[in-house]
Ligand code: HGY
């Protein structure tokens with residue numbers, strides 16, 4: 001088979017006709033068929049599949065630990081996302097195992113292919129939900145109380161999917177089975193395209209976080225309320241969007257307000273409330289914190305000017321991650337024969353690898369993305385680069401696990 005062929009098997013699952021691309025979220029209609037695909041792919045390679053208490057899937061080549069080398073990514077997407085962010089890392093992992101099996105490699109240590117739950121945090125607002133729960137990076141009880149846009153709690157959604165909420169939480173025994181984790185991912189930028197090379201390794205993930213802003217004003221009639229008598233949170237939101245952009249520009253960092261909910265959201269209604277989500281990223285944690293502080297001060301001013309109030313809730317914070325240098329160098333060396341000296345590049349995107357890096361030596365492999373676009377339908381990777389990615393991952397797995 002090929003990586004492209006494997007991705008083609010799930011190409012119809014979770015398509016979003018309205019937004020374009022894919023909307024695949026935790027326990028939605030695409031979730032079970034995607035998991036079924038994972039199981040079928042694993043079974044075709046004689047891998048043994050298990051699901052942990054945090055809804056993460058593991059397919060084992062050999063016994064389930066100890067000293068295993070794990071590789072994988074996620075099957076969920078952002079709303080209207082591309083086909084490669086997440087699934088490429090899983091399809092490439094199965095393809096790499098298939099190549100090693102075809103070459104007669106007998107792993108000297110177990111290999112696991114993983115699919116982690118709700119990496120994008122698109123339904124419950126917590127990115128890398130599955131790995132944060134698994135590693136104990138978040139408190140399970142408080143995460144289970146989170147609600148989705150429809151007001152369904154994670155606990156309700158979990159139980160509704162037939163899973164046991166009592167099993168949710170850290171699993172140190174499972175983490176203890178791992179010696180290394182490698183996530184292969186489509187590059188979410190144009191670095192590799194500009195350098196003219198198909199794959200590389202990652203050096204670091206820059207710190208980032210998400211803040212929920214609730215701006216409250218007064219609902220009223222669009223036709224009968226004088227312009228100077230309005231407490232309009234949408235006008236305050238306009239100030240918030242500009243503040244986020246201007247502060248990030250001035251600081252050489254990044255800020256995005258990409259999700260907004262207007263209540264009640266009527267054409268002829270002055271809104272009573274706006275919820276907006278601020279995503280902020282910078283090269284150091286102090287810079288992220290300082291950027292958000294200044295931004296929130298300006299947003300508070302914008303809200304005050306419209307006689308609105310602002311409430312702020314930090315939904316998640318992801319500190320800087322430097323990937324394991326020894327593992328990264330070893331993978332780069334394993335890639336050398338086919339790909340030459342590959343660079344190690346930092347990324348502004350979060351990954352489950354960033355969470356797992358706190359508990360196990362972790363590294364990443366990136367695959368060239370010709371447009372650099374990600375989190376949008378235009379995201380992509382050439383078929384031949386996806387195959388190059390699988391060969392790169394196979395070379396890494398062979399080096400790490402293949403020797404008797
Ligand atoms: O948002 C992120 O950085 C990641 O793609 N989940």
Ligand code: MN
Nearest residue numbers: 078085120375
């Ligand atoms: Mn993503």
Ligand code: MN
Nearest residue numbers: 085086119185
């Ligand atoms: Mn991803």
